[in-house]
Amino acid sequence: MQYRNNFNSTMLDKELFSAIVKEKEERGYYNLPFKDTTAFKEYAATVKQNNVVVIGIGGSTLGTYAIYQFLKHSKELTKELFFLETTDPIDIQSKMKNIDVEDTLFIVISKSGTTLETVALFKYVNSLVKCDKHNTVVITENDSKLNTYAQANGMKMFEIPKNVGGRFSVLSAVGLLPLAIVGIDIDTLLRGAKNVHDSFFEESDLEQNDDSLSIKKRVLKKARFFAEYKNSFNINVVFSYSSRLEGFNKWYIQLWGESLGKLDINSTHQGLTPVGIIGPVDQHSFLQLIIEGRRDKTVTFIKVNDFHCDLSVPDITLKGLEELDYINNIKFSSLINEQADATIEAICSLNDIPCDVMNIDDISEYSIAGLMYEYELLTSLTAKLLQINCYNQPGVESGKKILKEKLLKGQ
Amino acid sequence: MQYRNNFNSTMLDKELFSAIVKEKEERGYYNLPFKDTTAFKEYAATVKQNNVVVIGIGGSTLGTYAIYQFLKHSKELTKELFFLETTDPIDIQSKMKNIDVEDTLFIVISKSGTTLETVALFKYVNSLVKCDKHNTVVITENDSKLNTYAQANGMKMFEIPKNVGGRFSVLSAVGLLPLAIVGIDIDTLLRGAKNVHDSFFEESDLEQNDDSLSIKKRVLKKARFFAEYKNSFNINVVFSYSSRLEGFNKWYIQLWGESLGKLDINSTHQGLTPVGIIGPVDQHSFLQLIIEGRRDKTVTFIKVNDFHCDLSVPDITLKGLEELDYINNIKFSSLINEQADATIEAICSLNDIPCDVMNIDDISEYSIAGLMYEYELLTSLTAKLLQINCYNQPGVESGKKILKEKLLKGQ
Known part of the structure; x- marks a missing residue:
């Protein structure tokens, strides 16, 4: 008899632990607690504006919001933090009504650099106030088109490492920069x-x-x-x-x-x-x-x-x-x-x-x-x-593709 | 052969419909759309305060909040509505910090009249401002102890009918009174x-x-x-x-x-x-x-x-x-x-x-x-x-009993 199988019996604790230790060599989030925070703190010290608006969605905002919302009433924070993250027009209008855009730092966050909601919202902000290196900073991957934009405009950019997924990125620049700016102790x-x-x-x-x-x-x-x-x-x-x-x-x-x-x-x-x-x-x-x-x-x-x-x-x-x-x-x-x-x-x-x-x-x-x-x-x-890949999200691609086709057709 | 069974085959649409028509005779929520709103509108017209705070939890707030949050940025509302609903101390403190209690109407809502969170919060509010018939109104069942309190203090009371459950009560006084007061068209x-x-x-x-x-x-x-x-x-x-x-x-x-x-x-x-x-x-x-x-x-x-x-x-x-x-x-x-x-x-x-x-x-x-x-x-x-009872919630009683015993023991 020949016998083949793809049954996978449950890993023992030791095997599981070893698998994670191995994964740690390639997945960046595991090592974020050892990150040098100097650059974030130095930048934070230069921010003059009293409001900080994060423009981002999903992994670009949820972790930061979690920490900010947890701490904001228990700490003496120096600035107020807002999140622009949805295309709901009434939500956008009602949030912007309460923010003095002339006294605001905008932090545009997109790992891929081309997140539709984020770019749409940032364009909208551009119609309200001149966005330049004095009031805008960008957090993205090194080779993204959002970084091209930042460089073309002389804006400061902080990097999201390729091997840190959005939903695991709260202890990277994604969370640490805005949190440091409003006065949270990132160390x-x-x-x-x-x-x-x-x-x-x-x-x-x-x-x-x-x-x-x-x-x-x-x-x-x-x-x-x-x-x-x-x-x-x-x-x-x-x-x-x-x-x-x-x-x-x-x-x-x-x-x-x-x-x-x-x-x-x-x-x-x-x-x-x-x-x-x-x-x-x-x-x-x-x-x-x-x-x-x-x-x-x-x-x-x-x-x-x-x-x-x-x-x-x-x-x-x-x-x-x-x-x-x-x-x-x-x-x-x-x-x-x-x-x-x-x-x-x-x-x-x-x-x-x-x-x-x-x-x-x-x-x-x-x-x-x-x-x-x-x-x-x-x-x-x-x-x-x-036995699944923890770090990708292939299921959301088809909807994005359909949307793009719809919008291009509508032009 | 004798045969007994409790198999219940699925009802046909007509049978299901008839069962609901029958239920409508005893369950009050079905007929709330026919409610006379005069009393709510008359009371609303007398409210001078600029803030309205609903003190309640669960069915006493969720429906009202749903409607208020849906409409508040699309209507010119005359007053602001707040909800005090949790025993989280930081939540209570941070909410009250933003409310001028001297310019506030308090609406205390509890169907049973003895909801622990609601009474605890109302006691707290009593320590901040004198609560009397000029700034406090009560929504409860006719024979509840909260109504006894209201009567003893000459406060206006609006009734929650016995046969309207909390989570089905948004179109009763529970929702209509606060919504009318802030300027929502309850008709x-x-x-x-x-x-x-x-x-x-x-x-x-x-x-x-x-x-x-x-x-x-x-x-x-x-x-x-x-x-x-x-x-x-x-x-x-x-x-x-x-x-x-x-x-x-x-x-x-x-x-x-x-x-x-x-x-x-x-x-x-x-x-x-x-x-x-x-x-x-x-x-x-x-x-x-x-x-x-x-x-x-x-x-x-x-x-x-x-x-x-x-x-x-x-x-x-x-x-x-x-x-x-x-x-x-x-x-x-x-x-x-x-x-x-x-x-x-x-x-x-x-x-x-x-x-x-x-x-x-x-x-x-x-x-x-x-x-x-x-x-x-x-x-x-x-x-x-x-084949379940839609309108009760027997599962939450044991926790309430344990809590009361714990608190009485702690005294």
Whole structure:
């Protein structure tokens, strides 16, 4: 008998780890925590404008927005950051109405350099204000046509390395430059990511056995679970207990959906569907579906240990509502975390909904960057186990081609 | 042989329709389009404050926010509307920082009257400003403790009927009062919903056969598809091509998730997972997952025919980017709709992703209310076919109980 097969048995942890170490040699995002930030900080120090508008879409904005939205009310930021990212005319108009274009730095971001939405929006901005080297900076690939434009106009350009994909680019110039300009500590961002990097790549604890999982062990374990149960649990809910994580949720949805929705090596459609919800608001919405709905979801809770905020429910009795006086004097930060714990307990007690809980320390650069870097690792690991290419997005090309034909025909 | 069974074969369209007509006798939401709006308009005319803050969560805010966010940049509104809905301390602080509480009307909304988040937030507001009949109005059930409070303080109260559930309440006082106060035409809202109501309940075209489906036929057909293919397609994506529909998407997620995530009459977990995404932004995120990912999703596109906005891509050539000059002079409203059409064509050409396209006329009260009422009908119909109770949410009670015990213990 001759026998051939393309069955691929599941990799052991050691094999999986080795595959990632090998991938790290060619995929740039893994090493972004070691980036020299001098150029970003030097440029940031020269910016005089009070507003910063990022023109970009998808991977060019989601990560930056996630970090900015997480931190903006907890830090004394020096400038305000806006994002122009859609072709919706009312959205464009309403955003520009609130921005003094004469006092604005424009950061045009496109990896390919020819993203349709980005160029359309930048042309529109050009009709409102003269864009030159004094108010415009460009972030793109070295050999892109957007860089040709920047050079022709003497504009400063920061590079996106070829081997860093858009949705993995938040710790490159894409995120670091605008964040540095508005006053976010980008060195601490990188330290937060580096901590996760080191735990994953440098600790050799795969054989240890303790209850509190190291970062390395938990991402390996989670990736394995998501891949092995991909058919039973095809939906992965991130349930973040802070409105400060709404941007993170959106970034997660792109990272997870666009990286893992692929044809695998056997040309089979793979794909885990990301859902991002916010507590306690979505206790009054999506939670019912988790608790009583079909058992097709995993749930990852994210809690913030310390909000650095003492706001409390005041000791006030409202006539008729005395029965609720038990919430008096509770800090809102305790209340939201107790709400999270109660929901976690309710879900865990059902015993048939896979869930885990991530506690991040606080609202800080260090915490958010660590969380994001861990999710990037988790995505890469899961993709390896699903035997798909994590870093491309071939599915979106056909729509782009159809659009171009339509528009050319309409001319 | 004796034979007993609880097999329930699928209802015919006529039977399904009859079941809904019967349900309409007891469920209040169906008849909200016929509501007399005089009291809301009269109260609205008396409001002097420039800011309106709705304090509520879930069904008390999502529908109002959906309509307000849809219309606010296209209408000359007289006041600004804010929503206090979460216990996240940083969210509370950052929102209140921008509101002059002395120039604010507070609308406290809770159907049960004892929603924990709402009462906690209202207590907090009480510590900032004296709340009395001059600046506070209450929307709740007639016999709730929040109404006791309102009466004790001589405050105006508007009623939520017992038989109108929170997530179906947008066309009751819950939505109509705040929307009327900020200057939205609530009579036109109701007319938009009534148009859908009449098409569904009064047209007798079930037997007709034409290509352009009437509202009645399309909601029946869609509900049947969602129910019959619930196991193959357990995810229902709404892909809205306008940032103005972001609030609608959130409202849809609550309506669909909380109504359909239930144990059915055979105690089996049922549940269709709603996902809301926005075009063109999510062409750069979730679209890859739709195109190449697992075939577990239906997709409903929503397009806006007329944005009433002439904003165009200016006729500007950028050196190096000349190849993109084919987008010059295109109206952004045409561009976004061409983008939608290209994505629709790309997905339809695959032939194995069920999808449909809804075109709403414009950014108006009439359009958004019709869309929302149609979605409510669709939800009720799908629930009937799934043999579940569309209107309760028993799954969230256990978490509430655990929370109360935790908080009482902590005192």
